[in-house]
Amino acid sequence: MSWETRAANNLLPLSWDKDSLSQALREWRYTGDYHDLEAPSVNCELCDHPDIRYQFEIRNLHTAERLLIGSECIHRFGIAATDEEGRTLDALATRKKVDRDRRQLVEDARRRRLVTALVALANVEPDFNVHSFIDYLQTRGAFTPKQLATVLWRLKKKGVVHSPQDFKLTIRRSREKAQLLSLKDWEMVLVRPCLTSEQSAYLEKVAHRRTILDHLLD
Ligand SMILES: [Zn+2]
Known part of the structure; x- marks a missing residue:
């Protein structure tokens, strides 16, 4: 059975138009309500x-x-979305809204996993100040290189389940850039999976410059 036939079987009984899928689809709107089931689990x-x-x-x-x-x-079915005032959006605006909402869902899920890992760490390591980390996360949305190395090392040491890719790093300030460059090798290994492609490129650029400089000084 094609996905069009399945869609017709599901949609037509719930629509005014009982014959034409394309007509019936026009009766439907995406209004901005979405849910995360936290695992792929339903049809x-x-x-x-x-x-x-x-x-x-x-x-x-x-x-x-x-x-x-x-x-x-x-x-796929060209269902239109509506904006906050209930006005129907065109195809491009609908795509933007859906993509934005999807990104928000993924981002919210990442945050939840991250906070869960931090709380689990606080449970097994009472001297870990989870609140300061969460406060920092809420204001900056990411950790400094030192914070990140510290927290990832502690998570690993205590065997707390986590995904390093959920953790983000900020090097917007120059002292944070300096901090990243001064990380020890083992700290860098921990932090590496958290870098964005821009941050990795920055690191490589600096390393490359240093190699040239060392070469000149030899
Ligand atoms: Zn579907």
Whole structure:
């Protein structure tokens, strides 16, 4: 059965139009309600695609019926989104809204995992000041190189389950750049997986410059 047939089977009984999928799809809007199930665990209620984790809710304008579907289906079936005032958005604006909401879901999930790891660490290491780390995270959205090396080392030492990629580093301030460059080798190994591509490129540029400088001084 094609995904179009499956979508028609799911959508038409809940729509005014009972014959044409393309007509019925026009009755539906994505209004900005989304959910994270924290694991791929359900089917898309429109196309039956399995293993959906992020659910986007679409509503019928006439019947008040709702379906929880994957974000890809909003694009695939050309379902329009609405803005905060309930106005229907065009295809480009809809895509932007859905992509923004999806990024927000992924970002929220990353934050939750990160805070869970920090709290788990505080439970096994009472002298770890979890509040100062969480406060810092809330104001800056990322850690300094030293903070990051410290927290990753402690997580590893205590065997706390975590994913280094969930942790982000900030080197916007010059003293943070200096801190990154002064990390010991073992600290750098811990921090490396957290770097963005720009941060890695910066590090390589500096290392390259240093090699040239060392060469000149030889
Ligand atoms: Zn789907």
